Amino acid sequence: MASTIKIKRSSVAGKVPLTTDLTTGEIAINTKDKKLYSSNGTAVFEIGSQLNNLTVTGNTSVAGLIANGSLGTSGKVLKTNGTTVYWGTDLSTAGSGFSNGQSISVTNLVVTANATISKLIANGSLGTSGYVLKSNGSTVYWSADVAGTVISSNATISGDSQSFTGNGSTSAFTLNTSIASPDAIVSINGLLQKPTTHYSISGTTLTFTSAPANNDSIEVRKFSGSASSFSDAIVSNFLFGL
Numbered sequence: 001m002a003s004t005i006k007i008k009r010s011s012v013a014g015k016v017p018l019t020t021d022l023t024t025g026e027i028a029i030n031t032k033d034k035k036l037y038s039s040n041g042t043a044v045f046e047i048g049s050q051l052n053n054l055t056v057t058g059n060t061s062v063a064g065l066i067a068n069g070s071l072g073t074s075g076k077v078l079k080t081n082g083t084t085v086y087w088g089t090d091l092s093t094a095g096s097g098f099s100n101g102q103s104i105s106v107t108n109l110v111v112t113a114n115a116t117i118s119k120l121i122a123n124g125s126l127g128t129s130g131y132v133l134k135s136n137g138s139t140v141y142w143s144a145d146v147a148g149t150v151i152s153s154n155a156t157i158s159g160d161s162q163s164f165t166g167n168g169s170t171s172a173f174t175l176n177t178s179i180a181s182p183d184a185i186v187s188i189n190g191l192l193q194k195p196t197t198h199y200s201i202s203g204t205t206l207t208f209t210s211a212p213a214n215n216d217s218i219e220v221r222k223f224s225g226s227a228s229s230f231s232d233a234i235v236s237n238f239l240f241g242l
């Protein structure tokens with residue numbers, strides 16, 4: 001007949017054996033709490049409480065959770081960096097986790113609710129008064145609000161007009177001054193051409209996507225200047241009669 005081996009045990013909830021109950025290496029079980037204990041001769045410890053990995057398939061109640069050596073502080077959430085877990089600020093909840101005047105640095109930040117910003121550093125600068133935030137497609141920076149600038153009283157905008165004649169093969173023409181594509185009005189036989197689609201300008205070189213036909217009349221009108229109000233503005237050497 002097979003013998004049944006029984007270790008020291010208790011069915012009383014919360015009962016834990018003492019060092020006087022167990023010799024070194026001896027095992028005891030609490031069948032009510034479903035916990036296993038042993039002793040190292042100095043202290044009694046729960047077997048399985050120092051695990052490298054623990055999988056819980058049911059509900060568990062935790063009074064305190066130490067992550068990366070810390071219990072965290074009020075309002076922090078449990079995060080991971082892919083290697084370890086730690087207590088960190090909850091960025092997903094608008095208005096929570098930040099103290100007044102605290103600075104943060106993030107790669108990408110999406111704000112889904114209202115946000116109040118007293119200072120915004122863009123590309124290392126707070127900008128200057130009247131500047132607006134712009135993007136060049138890869139970074140953002142502070143720049144003068146050209147679109148919102150209007151002409152000041154008695155200001156002068158200088159203009160220049162240059163003409164060419166197409167020959168059916170030439171697509172590049174030399175301008176007498178360097179200018180950016182958005183600052184020029186280019187027409188062929190009175191028809192406006194669209195920048196980047198029909199032509200481009202690099203420095204003083206105007207290049208058409210397709211060479212203008214023989215005897216085509218090419219007109220390039222350039223303007224420059226700056227001001228802050230449209231009243232009494234003087235426009236010189238610039239004709240708009242297309």
